[in-house]
Amino acid sequence: MPHYFAPLAYLPTGWHSDVCIEVDPNGMIVATTANHSGENCQRLSGALVPGMPNLHSHAFQRAMAGLSEQRNHPHDSFWSWREQMYQVALTITPEQMYQIARYLYIELLEGGYTSVAEFHYLHHDPTGQPYAPVDEMVDAISRAATDAGIALTLLPTLYSYSDFASAPPSQMQRRFIQSTEQYLRQIERIKPLIAGRAQQRMGGCFHSLRACTAQQITQVLEELPNDWPIHLHISEQQQEVNRSLAVHGTTPLHWLSEHVELDARWCLIHATHLSEAERHYAACQQAVIGLCPSTEASLGDGIFNAVDYLAQGGRIGIGSDSHVCTDVSEELRWLEYTQRLTAQQRNCLASRAHPSTGERLLRATLQGGAQALAQPVGQINTGFRADWLMLDLDNPWLMQTPSTHLLDSWLFAHPKRAIKAVMVAGRWRVQSGEHDIKAQASQALTDALRSLRQALS
16 A cells, blocks of 8 residues: 655644655555654655545536626626526537536646535436436536546436426526436436446435425435435525515525425535524534635625634535636635625634634635535545645745645645645646646547537527
């Protein structure tokens, strides 16, 4: 079994020097020893930190990043952006999805993510007919993750209606729409495919309370394995909250709590407009709030009160969602800076126990992300997968930095090419700052984008 020797590694108890890490053939850590001599070890040249779980991804939306930044609507908002997104969703083919997702996952690895939760709802072909018996879109995503080398939690998503009160779906949503029975059958078809691929697993997912009924959610939960994580978009936009108040007489999360008891399996995506009482409830139930600050800013969603949520012992993680940003340090900066702009203070998410803002952010999002993906990640520790990043200590912005400031310097000084190498399940996927198949994937991506954009024009 390989033994790696790092001059500096971030372990559960903080930074330690001269750390030997033993990894088994399955890519799992079987021992960590600090203050080791380094004898009979493969010596590393950087500082090791755990790889970040990305708890929310719509891979196909990477294809439209940068193409929705012109004002074509007098009241441009999330809802007008959604119409543009639908056009891409209606057009993309499984082969284009594979090339776009593979390159995206390469970008995520280079940016510090080592696992990803794919919130997937392109269930049908462009006419609205299911992919069956082989789910070509799921296969494309799964192969893309395998070939890029990122761990995957696939989240097939139930999507039945266009709004609260079981409003009929629009034609623009025809690739998404399933009944409860169709959804459960699809999951049974997908299970063997995902089970046969290393570092891949599944979870349950409901698009939103606009797109599903309480009866559907209850029925699906009864059928899913108890160890699957459950994801849901909720209270992302104020208009969504207002519609819930109009139809149900209460807010989305309060309405959900009357039908389903949340627990640690749940990951509530965005949750931007939760009330104080709803934040308290989610924190008490140990649910993860899935924050995607760069996308939430891009779409004009608003700002989640992360200061209050963490103060109540709440759990958070980060995702890159629409992928206008694919870098861990940038996403975490967005998270802290939005809190600063709201509070007009600095270092909002630091705490007495963790006065380093970077350390508090990293620890919280590693823990929450691992919980949301239900994967053994987020720590360099015995029993966890060997998913880690190697920070370049030869980078001049990091070279002379004491360990007490190293995470802050990485996340807030944002030195270019700070991540020197990335390992997933005991295999190096990024070395010298670049993924090993990036060059060949780049040309294939170019061809896929060309054909997709021609079809859109």
